[in-house]
Amino acid sequence: MPPDVDDESIADDAGLLRRIRPDQIIDDQNLRTRRPSSAAFKDPAMSVDAEPILHRHGLDWTFSLQGHSGYSLARISAGAARAKALAVVCKPEPGNPAHTEVIGKKTQGIANHLVAASTWVHLESQG
């Protein structure tokens, strides 16, 4: 298997979309907000959908949530991942040409960096 090499065709400002389960959303009383837990970003081979690739196929962020009722969707930039020496590697899958992995060990510091860099594309309401 070839080594996972960062795909430079994905620009730094490209959005990477990650589904977040309801039990991975936490109440941050310090920031007075609901946000993803850093635990949602700990996977060493973290799956995301690359927005530019979605757009090239005439798709948008709603594609990432199809069949995943109740999930929310967070966006980080490819540059935010690369700032912590993580590789952004396109790995298209059957039925998902935009599947991409953010590869590398994510310490608590790195995972919290990704949280700080993330924004909600879609946040499911509580309850």
Next chain:
Amino acid sequence: MAPASTARSLPSYEMDTSATETARRANFPNFSSHYDAPERKWEVELVRALVRLANLPPGWDSYNAPPMSRDAGHFALEILQAVMHPRTPLPQVVPSAAGGVQLEWHEKGVDLELHITAPYQWELWFWDHQEPASEPVSLELTDNFSALKRPISLLTTR
């Protein structure tokens, strides 16, 4: 206090533990003895959360996340039983995309996260926002819990 030996009691003798049990059940509200178990209402709620995570299927996060192993759950409870006080706020219990469990607090100006993947394999993230010019503390830990003393004390007493 029992040494929790794995040796099985032989049928050749019986033990008299009545004195120990009486002492253990005594109620001393003004202090917490090392050998009296304080009221731990939080335990039931947290055990429920850990049981739920232990029963998640592989790929529970819609990607490839493995479920929390029972070993990680046991050790997470061990950590909490070692550091929690009756007035320590409950952590939020979050399944980790790396497998394992994350226990986290974000209140009173404190961020504290404990990410546990297996016995003796866990990480701590701590940031006291009320400490001027403080930086986050990020540690990989094994069998020593002393790094938890200060953050838990802040969460309990602030």
Next chain:
Amino acid sequence: MNTTPRTASRPKDLPDFERPPVNEVALSLQFAALEKMKSVHIGLLWARLRSEYPDVSEQGTISPEFETFGTPPQAGSRIKLEQFLTPPMPRYWFEKSGTSDLLQIQQDRIIHNWRKLEDEPIYPRYEAVRDRFKREVDEFVAFLHEEELGELRPNQCEVTYVNLIELADESVHDRLSEITSLWTHRFSEELVEIEFENVSIGLRFKMLESGKPQGRVHVAFQPAVLKSDPSKEAIKLDITARGRPKEETLDSAFAFLDVARRAVVKTFAAVTTPSMHAMWGRTDGTR
């Protein structure tokens, strides 16, 4: 008195007794749960062990134990996660009726017990018990490999000695001060219409290596009575040394068991009196 030949590997600097009051010895490895191993596999394992251990029974599981440091002890009854999870499989006892050895296996533990029997009073010594346990662990590892059930990764090791101390006297509890210097049996005032009955003593020690904790020794003196003769009182002295191996490998685990054994024996000598040492036939020349 017959004595079992000592193996050459017994450390020479260790306290040694001709007639130690050992009643049971247990060597235990706790490891990352083998989640693929189910009860159905135990039948396959038993086929390999049957000639030595023809009897099998089921028991409740033992909860995981972890020695940790840096916070005050929180002993006492605590909720165990085990109580709320569906048991993956029971703990199995493999034994042969009328013999001293017992092998215990559950999804995250393997334990060998030597137990003193009435008609087999000779303790075979740690080295013999360890050698047998090592063979059984190797057999178990081979079985796991063949059945593709996973790798044994030990995360906690434990050595326990259970001693039963009897004195030629019914009131052994009045004579605990003869057994251990930890109890003086002296009260600062006379007790009127309050009669001493018995005492339990518990101690914890940290096992240190280069000044850093690597495990713990737990000691408990407790009153006991013999079921064969309820009028006969005794003192049960449990000593358990437990800790984490340096690496999650079998070599590292057995190296820790050897360290734990040393800790148990040295602690046993330290918490019991010279007069008891003489009664037990101490031979290492220190006393």
